[in-house]
Amino acid sequence: MVGIRSYGAYIPLYRLDRSEIVKAWQSPFPVPGEKAVANYDEDSLTMALAAAWDCATGIDRQEIDGLFFASTTSPYKEKQASTIIAGAMALRRDILAADFGGSVRAGTIALRAAIDAVKAGSAKNVLVTAADLRLAPANGLNEMFFGDGAGAVLISNDAVAAEFVGGHTISEDFMDTWRSDRDTFVRSYEERFVREGGYTRVVPEAATAAMNKCDLKPQDIARFACFTDDPRHVNAAARILKFDPAQVQASMFMITGLTGTAMPLMLLVAALEETKEGDRILVGGYGDGCDALIFKLKGQLENVRDRLGIKHHLASKRMLPNYQKYVLWRGLMYMEPQSRPARPTISLSALWRDREWGLPLYGSKCKKCGTPQYPMQRVCMVCQAVDQYEPYCFADKKGKLTSFSHDNLAITEDPPITTAVVDFEGGGRITCNLTDREPEETKTGMDVDMTFRWMHYVEGVHSYWWKCRPVRFSNQR
Amino acid sequence: MESIRDKVAIIGMGCTKFGERWDASADDMIIEAALEAYEDAGIDQKDIQAGWVGTMWGGDTGRVLAEPLKLQFIPVTRVENMCATGSDALRNATYAVAAGVYDIVLALGFEKLKDSGWRGLGDTPHPSASRGIIGSQGFSGPSAFALLATAYFAKYGLSPQEGKRMIGMISVKSHHNGALNPKAHLRREVTIEQVMNAPIVAWPLGLFDCCGVTDGASAAIIVRAEDAKKFRPDPVYIKALQISIGHSQGFTRSDFDYLSVYESVHASKAAYAEAGIKNPRDEISMAQVHDCFSITEAVIMEDLEFSPRGRVKEDIDSGFFELTGGLPCQTDGGLKCFGHPIGASGLRMAYEVYKQLQGKAGERQIKNPKLGLTHNLGGFPAAASVSCCIYGL
Numbered sequence: 001m002v003g004i005r006s007y008g009a010y011i012p013l014y015r016l017d018r019s020e021i022v023k024a025w026q027s028p029f030p031v032p033g034e035k036a037v038a039n040y041d042e043d044s045l046t047m048a049l050a051a052a053w054d055c056a057t058g059i060d061r062q063e064i065d066g067l068f069f070a071s072t073t074s075p076y077k078e079k080q081a082s083t084i085i086a087g088a089m090a091l092r093r094d095i096l097a098a099d100f101g102g103s104v105r106a107g108t109i110a111l112r113a114a115i116d117a118v119k120a121g122s123a124k125n126v127l128v129t130a131a132d133l134r135l136a137p138a139n140g141l142n143e144m145f146f147g148d149g150a151g152a153v154l155i156s157n158d159a160v161a162a163e164f165v166g167g168h169t170i171s172e173d174f175m176d177t178w179r180s181d182r183d184t185f186v187r188s189y190e191e192r193f194v195r196e197g198g199y200t201r202v203v204p205e206a207a208t209a210a211m212n213k214c215d216l217k218p219q220d221i222a223r224f225a226c227f228t229d230d231p232r233h234v235n236a237a238a239r240i241l242k243f244d245p246a247q248v249q250a251s252m253f254m255i256t257g258l259t260g261t262a263m264p265l266m267l268l269v270a271a272l273e274e275t276k277e278g279d280r281i282l283v284g285g286y287g288d289g290c291d292a293l294i295f296k297l298k299g300q301l302e303n304v305r306d307r308l309g310i311k312h313h314l315a316s317k318r319m320l321p322n323y324q325k326y327v328l329w330r331g332l333m334y335m336e337p338q339s340r341p342a343r344p345t346i347s348l349s350a351l352w353r354d355r356e357w358g359l360p361l362y363g364s365k366c367k368k369c370g371t372p373q374y375p376m377q378r379v380c381m382v383c384q385a386v387d388q389y390e391p392y393c394f395a396d397k398k399g400k401l402t403s404f405s406h407d408n409l410a411i412t413e414d415p416p417i418t419t420a421v422v423d424f425e426g427g428g429r430i431t432c433n434l435t436d437r438e439p440e441e442t443k444t445g446m447d448v449d450m451t452f453r454w455m456h457y458v459e460g461v462h463s464y465w466w467k468c469r470p471v472r473f474s475n476q477r
Numbered sequence: 478m479e480s481i482r483d484k485v486a487i488i489g490m491g492c493t494k495f496g497e498r499w500d501a502s503a504d505d506m507i508i509e510a511a512l513e514a515y516e517d518a519g520i521d522q523k524d525i526q527a528g529w530v531g532t533m534w535g536g537d538t539g540r541v542l543a544e545p546l547k548l549q550f551i552p553v554t555r556v557e558n559m560c561a562t563g564s565d566a567l568r569n570a571t572y573a574v575a576a577g578v579y580d581i582v583l584a585l586g587f588e589k590l591k592d593s594g595w596r597g598l599g600d601t602p603h604p605s606a607s608r609g610i611i612g613s614q615g616f617s618g619p620s621a622f623a624l625l626a627t628a629y630f631a632k633y634g635l636s637p638q639e640g641k642r643m644i645g646m647i648s649v650k651s652h653h654n655g656a657l658n659p660k661a662h663l664r665r666e667v668t669i670e671q672v673m674n675a676p677i678v679a680w681p682l683g684l685f686d687c688c689g690v691t692d693g694a695s696a697a698i699i700v701r702a703e704d705a706k707k708f709r710p711d712p713v714y715i716k717a718l719q720i721s722i723g724h725s726q727g728f729t730r731s732d733f734d735y736l737s738v739y740e741s742v743h744a745s746k747a748a749y750a751e752a753g754i755k756n757p758r759d760e761i762s763m764a765q766v767h768d769c770f771s772i773t774e775a776v777i778m779e780d781l782e783f784s785p786r787g788r789v790k791e792d793i794d795s796g797f798f799e800l801t802g803g804l805p806c807q808t809d810g811g812l813k814c815f816g817h818p819i820g821a822s823g824l825r826m827a828y829e830v831y832k833q834l835q836g837k838a839g840e841r842q843i844k845n846p847k848l849g850l851t852h853n854l855g856g857f858p859a860a861a862s863v864s865c866c867i868y869g870l
Contacts, residue, residue: 339596373729381729403631403735405623406680409597410615416680417615421624423731431728431859433615439680444631 002118003163004295005125005156006304007269008054010047011149011256011313012038013436013472016320018144024323025139035147035257037320038133040329040413041435041453042148044071045081046464047262048131049088049452051150054308055127059154061089066096066126068114070106071261072179073133074099075454075462084464085129088452090360090393096123104177104227106130107151107261108285108293114155115164115293125156132260135330137185145229146186147257151265151310161301162272165216165280167293168209174198174288177229188229199233202290204240207282210292218242221294222275225249225267226284229258249281255314268295270310277301308473316472318438328414340411346461356391361450361466363428364389372428392428394450395466399424401446406439422448422468436469447471480751484575486705486712487697487868489518492828495693495816496662503535503589504545506694510821511546511585514696518708522546525698526579528553531566531586532820534599542585559855560769561720562586563823564864567697568718574699586825587694588818597690598819619679619687619770621857626681626772628735633787637681638673643790644771645672648685650799651768651807655814657840662689662816686771691816695824697831713831716848717751717867719744727859736787740863741780741852748865749782752848757782761804761867762846763833765826767854768811777852778806781865805843808833823864826851830868 015034022030038047048069056064067089069082082097091097100106100113107130114126131150136142155164176194179186188194203226211217224243228234231253238248249267251258259266264285271281277299285291320326327333356362363374368385372392379386399422406416420434434442435453448468455463491513493506501509515522530542530553539553558565563586570584593599598618630640649669655661667685675683705712721743727733745757754760766781768774775793778784783804784792792798798806809815809829812822830849832838848869855862 339594341593341595341599371730375729377729381724381726402731403624403628405620405627405682406677407615407617407620407623408676408680409617409619409678412615416677417620419616419620419624419679421628421735427731429729429731429733444627 001160001163002115002155002157003160004153004272005159005161006055006057006059006154006307007272007309008051008057008152008307009150009266009269009310009313010050010054010131011036011310012042012047013316013318014039014320015317016323016326020320020323021144027139029141031141031144033254036149037326037329038148039436041455041467043075043454044073044131044133045075045084046452046454047133047148047150048081048129048152049085051131051152052085052089052127052129055129055152055154056089057307061091064091064095064125064127064154066114066117066123067091068098068100068110068126068128070100070110070128070130071132072101072104072106074101087355087359088464090362103287104132104260104263105285105287105289105291107264108283108291111153111155111265111283111293112167112169112291118155118157124158125154127154128152128265130262130265132262134260135185138332142186142188145253145258147259149256149259149266150262151269153265153268159300159303160298161304162281162295162297165294165296166210166214167291168206168213169289169291170202170206171289172202174202177287195230195233195236199228199286200236200240203237203284203286206290206292207241207284210282210294214294216280216294220280221247221282222279223247223249223271223281224284225264225271225281227263227286266310272297272301273309273311312473331413338411338415340409343411343456343458346458346463348461351463358465360393361395362391362393365392372424372426374428374430394424394428394430397424397426398447398449398471399468401434401442401444401448403444404434404442406442418442420448420468433467434469435467436472481571481575481718482716482751483702483714485571485699486702486714487827487831488700488705488708488712489514489520489698490696490828490831491517492660492695492825493693494660495691495818495825497591498692499591501692503587506589506692507542507545507585507587510587510694510696511583514583514698518698520581520698520708522548524581525551525583526581527551527573528583528585529556529566529570530554531556531562531823532588533557533559533562535588535820558720558862560767560817560819561823561853561855561862561864562820563695563825564851564853564866565720565823567824567827567866568720568864570699571715571718574701580700580704582699583696584699584824585694585696586820586823588820589692590690590818591692617679619682622770622773623679623682624735625776625858629772629776630681632734632736641673641681641683642669643793644686644775645669646793647768647771647774648672648813651811651813654800654808654841655810658809658815661810661814662691663810663814682770682772688769688812689814689816691818693816693818693821693825695821695828697824697827711835711870713834713868713870715866716869717748717865719747719751719866720862720864721747722862723856723860725860727857733859735858737776737780738854738858738861738863740861741777741854741865744863744865745781745852748867752867754867758804760848761850762848763808763830763843764804764806764850764852765809765811765829766806766852768807768813769817769854771813773854774807774811781852800841800843808838808841808843823851823853826853827866827868834868834870
């Protein structure tokens with residue numbers, strides 16, 4: 001049996017009330033609700049990692065033999081993001097890490113590829129993680145609609161929590177929403193063509209074919225969890241498919257916005273959280289065709305219910321104060337440069353040497369005196385024992401703030417940047433930045449955990465490392 | 478192990494006007510400081526047998542000193558120990574004289590910071606810095622030292638306002654002294670209200686908690702102690718010269734509490750032992766310490782055993798460190814107001830002690846000083862290079 005063994009999700013802490021966008025542009029189309037907004041130090045890669053991390057909770061990462069990353073907004077055009085994610089999660093090297101892109105259907109394409117790989121026996125556990133952070137032109141509907149987030153599932157032939165029943169895929173060239181190699185912002189064609197000519201034609205066709213293949217009827221489907229770039233379109237497709245509104249997994253349009261490539265996986269996770277053993281979920285991915293994939297829930301699902309998933313992430317949020325903050329975080333305006341020296345170029349050879357240490361946030365633990373230390377120390381900081389250490393992971397440890405400073409001088413996209421001295425449960429100290437924080441609420445003794453973030457961009461290189469943040473979830477990590 | 482105590486003496490010193498020297502190059506300032514030192518010592522440049530030059534960003538090799546002065550093929554060594562560079566240039570020069578290798582040497586420190594076009598100090602580029610706080614993340618000097626303030630306030634139960642007032646009074650004192658010093662960069666008195674209401678540079682430190690970013694150069698001429706009186710009646714003798722280098726323990730070890738800079742403790746204890754000082758609070762007449770930030774000065778006073786742990790506030794409030802107090806500090810305005818041209822600062826501190834011991838400190842002259850101390854800190858509280866020197870007549 002092949003199916004979903006585990007699931008996870010990530011939604012950024014911050015949300016923008018759409019009324020702020022309406023106010024900024026005096027928009028005649030007041031769209032209600034909120035959209036999730038990645039912090040300035042988050043991107044598709046970091047969000048995908050966070051969702052994958054959630055998904056891998058309690059699972060031996062040495063068992064994972066595939067890491068598929070799907071996004072239309074990878075930080076690199078040429079260079080895999082999946083290998084960075086795999087490195088940060090300290091996965092094995094003899095795995096298949098792959099990037100999927102090309103359209104917002106990449107999430108379900110990666111899901112299908114993972115299912116096929118496990119079915120074919122070339123892998124036992126493939127972690128699929130999808131994220132998007134799509135930019136839309138200012139003062140348009142897509143700017144209102146798009147939100148940021150990530151979803152992940154572990155496809156396996158072991159401990160299956162939701163069995164893959166069957167599916168159908170249509171691939172066809174259809175240009176309704178796209179972004180060329182010269183574009184920063186997503187483009188869309190005339191709305192009625194997008195809906196009538198594309199979405200409501202292809203999605204019902206694929207979903208019906210999938211149900212027919214599995215000998216199922218619309219009433220056999222508990223949840224229809226389908227991507228959409230417009231909340232009205234998915235409802236129109238559901239009507240054609242004769243699904244009751246109660247069968248349609250809510251698009252999260254009002255609370256996160258529409259999350260592109262991540263959306264089918266995020267909806268799948270939300271559906272898994274709300275359904276029970278025996279229920280069937282039809283996942284739909286759309287873009288240059290459609291994937292319709294049907295899963296049936298098993299009793300094993302109860303074993304992975306402790307994921308943060310969609311539910312806990314939705315409950316944890318902060319509102320952005322205004323639209324300007326969104327513009328700043330997305331780098332949409334040329335800001336007054338800080339009067340500081342330019343950042344030095346990033347040494348790729350030094351980063352490579354650090355691949356098993358800093359990237360997954362491993363330090364060393366002295367075998368003689370037992371002190372955890374970061375960065376890895378060949379000579380123990382405490383007892384000076386030489387080369388007597390074992391790797392020690394700090395990424396999954398909680399800590400407390402011993403001291404901090406809100407630095408208005410150091411170069412950053414969003415001053416002040418908060419310097420934090422973190423002392424970890426179990427020992428060890430790391431000095432790093434504190435993110436997702438309110439400066440006035442930062443206190444010594446505050447509980448923090450670690451989060452993988454984008455650091456900066458110099459000469460074509462994005463650098464990533466770990467930051468601490470006020471503990472976001474008390475029940476996990 | 479032998480001691481440097483009373484083996485060498487300073488017979489001449491020079492120090493440029495510190496400040497934003499838009500009209501002067503590094504070479505101009507090197508010449509300005511060296512000529513003052515030669516004149517003060519009553520020597521000619523031809524008498525100099527070797528040189529030590531301290532600079533962090535001022536260029537490579539001893540050439541940076543030889544070129545402006547046209548030193549004629551004598552040995553010159555460039556020294557770097559971040560903000561403690563000037564003191565280390567002096568230390569190295571002194572040891573060569575004590576060893577008997579040279580009779581007369583020049584130690585000179587300088588920095589031309591204001592040609593950068595940016596605020597604050599530059600970053601130290603670490604081409605190999607991959608991930609970590611230094612080199613790869615935003616991390617300014619003020620932020621590094623603000624960590625002392627946050628931890629100190631938390632440990633001793635000071636509210637941000639109480640803490641900022643405590644360290645603010647340090648800046649008020651230094652501005653008072655700087656206003657009396659014609660060579661100081663910042664020469665204006667400030668009120669505690671101005672200090673506390675100034676824009677935040679790195680919370681909780683505001684603008685007036687931070688020292689000046691300054692151009693300047695300073696120089697010393699060093700001879701063996703037995704030769705010193707041939708040059709002048711009032712040479713200043715070296716009583717102790719110590720330096721302590723940390724191993725980045727504060728970035729890695731949880732027992733580093735950000736209430737103390739270990740290197741200051743190590744360097745000062747060694748200096749007191751070298752100079753035979755039992756009770757520094759009573760025996761030291763004056764001190765020029767590394768007040769790069771107001772909180773740094775507060776913590777140094779405890780590290781140097783001038784104030785008991787956690788009780789520097791009492792000495793600040795009582796005016797103990799003011800010109801008329803029991804242990805005047807930063808009599809020249811300190812880094813805060815005299816300014817902080819990195820490579821020059823250690824020798825600038827020595828210059829003030831030298832002038833005070835000779836009774837030539839003008840309006841800010843303190844009464845009858847016997848022993849003067851300089852404390853020069855490079856790097857970060859978590860990973861410092863600290864020099865502690867003691868001088869006497």
